[in-house]
Amino acid sequence: MSSPVLSFIKTTQEQRLFADELASLKNALYQDQAHFDEVLNGLRPQIAKALATELSASSDSREDYLNGLLEELQRIQTIGLTLAFEPSNATINKIYDWIASHTTTPTLIDIDVNPRILGGVIIVSKGTYSDFSVKKMVDHYLSEHKTDIIQNLNTNKRIS
Amino acid sequence: MDNTALLLITILLISILGIILSVVAYSYRQLIKKYYVLREELDREKQAGKAEADKIITEAEVRAKEIIAEGTVFNQKLQENLGEELKNASAAQAENYQVILKTAQDEVVKIVSSMSESVKSQILQEFKSFTAEATTQVQKELQAYKAEAGKRVDESIFEVVSKVTREAIGKSLDLSDQEELIMSALEKAKAENSL
Numbered sequence: 382m383s384s385p386v387l388s389f390i391k392t393t394q395e396q397r398l399f400a401d402e403l404a405s406l407k408n409a410l411y412q413d414q415a416h417f418d419e420v421l422n423g424l425r426p427q428i429a430k431a432l433a434t435e436l437s438a439s440s441d442s443r444e445d446y447l448n449g450l451l452e453e454l455q456r457i458q459t460i461g462l463t464l465a466f467e468p469s470n471a472t473i474n475k476i477y478d479w480i481a482s483h484t485t486t487p488t489l490i491d492i493d494v495n496p497r498i499l500g501g502v503i504i505v506s507k508g509t510y511s512d513f514s515v516k517k518m519v520d521h522y523l524s525e526h527k528t529d530i531i532q533n534l535n536t537n538k539r540i541s
Numbered sequence: 542m543d544n545t546a547l548l549l550i551t552i553l554l555i556s557i558l559g560i561i562l563s564v565v566a567y568s569y570r571q572l573i574k575k576y577y578v579l580r581e582e583l584d585r586e587k588q589a590g591k592a593e594a595d596k597i598i599t600e601a602e603v604r605a606k607e608i609i610a611e612g613t614v615f616n617q618k619l620q621e622n623l624g625e626e627l628k629n630a631s632a633a634q635a636e637n638y639q640v641i642l643k644t645a646q647d648e649v650v651k652i653v654s655s656m657s658e659s660v661k662s663q664i665l666q667e668f669k670s671f672t673a674e675a676t677t678q679v680q681k682e683l684q685a686y687k688a689e690a691g692k693r694v695d696e697s698i699f700e701v702v703s704k705v706t707r708e709a710i711g712k713s714l715d716l717s718d719q720e721e722l723i724m725s726a727l728e729k730a731k732a733e734n735s736l
Binding site: 460462464465466472475476479480483484496499500501502504506507509511513515516519520523527530531534535 | 720729
């Protein structure tokens with residue numbers, strides 16, 4: 382059963398950030414309660430609230446809970462997406478929501494930006510590489526129609 | 542005991558060596574004697590040979606002078622005879638010689654002329670053939686070069702067109718187009734069971 386707090390983690394970048402936050406919380410466990418609360422409240426509000434709720438509801442010790450959460454965070458499968466532009470949070474949410482609603486297991490998206498692909502996306506998932514980039518489509522078209530294009534260019538050249 | 546035996550053996554060996562050396566010295570002396578005898582004989586023969594050679598050379602010189610003298614006489618006789626013969630040549634014979642010479646000349650001219658035409662024709666033919674072959678080869682190479690150059694130009698133009706096309710398409714896509722393409726790609730990946 383996936384922890385509800387993990388639903389706030391959508392990208393591998395957020396995964397790394399949240400792993401660091403959990404490590405800070407674990408270190409705070411060895412100090413006083415006030416310091417632990419201070420670190421917890423320093424997290425992003427939504428995550429802080431969800432963590433506080435789960436910590437109080439959990440039957441495990443705080444350390445066990447945090448260790449379990451960290452392990453679960455590391456186990457989440459990822460889908461690699463290469464985009465042609467730097468996506469806004471809205472775009473990331475849109476993509477994430479679509480993936481979450483179409484996959485059965487929790488999934489993080491690992492976004493890479495490469496303007497050379499022009500548009501579309503390259504997806505790396507379950508060990509497969511799927512190139513849905515605009516560059517591939519354009520290159521395919523150009524390759525398929527190379528002879529025609531050159532012929533047209535030569536015709537136009539002669540006319541002009 | 543051993544030293545005495547060794548001394549005796551040494552004395553014996555030295556004695557043998559002395560005898561051998563004496564024999565060698567005697568043989569050498571005999572050899573030297575023979576050498577001098579042979580050398581004297583050789584000198585004598587050389588002297589005798591030289592005298593013989595001088596005699597032969599002297600005789601040869603005398604004979605040569607005689608031959609030269611005879612030759613001069615014969616040459617004079619021959620010239621005299623030839624002059625006589627030329628004087629005796631008749632006008633008719635001279636005419637015959639002229640006719641034969643003229644005929645021969647005509648024949649030669651004819652043959653030379655014919656040969657020259659033939660050679661000329663052959664050379665011309667070969668030259669024409671060579672020219673045609675060379676022209677064809679040059680044309681072929683020119684065509685191949687033009688085709689290759691044209692191909693390279695086409696490739697360059699195609700690369701430029703491809704680059705411009707990519708850039709134009711990339712720039713023409715706005716955010717909504719990009720998102721639509723991404724969602725469409727995700728749908729396809731889902732359909733292909735790649736997610």
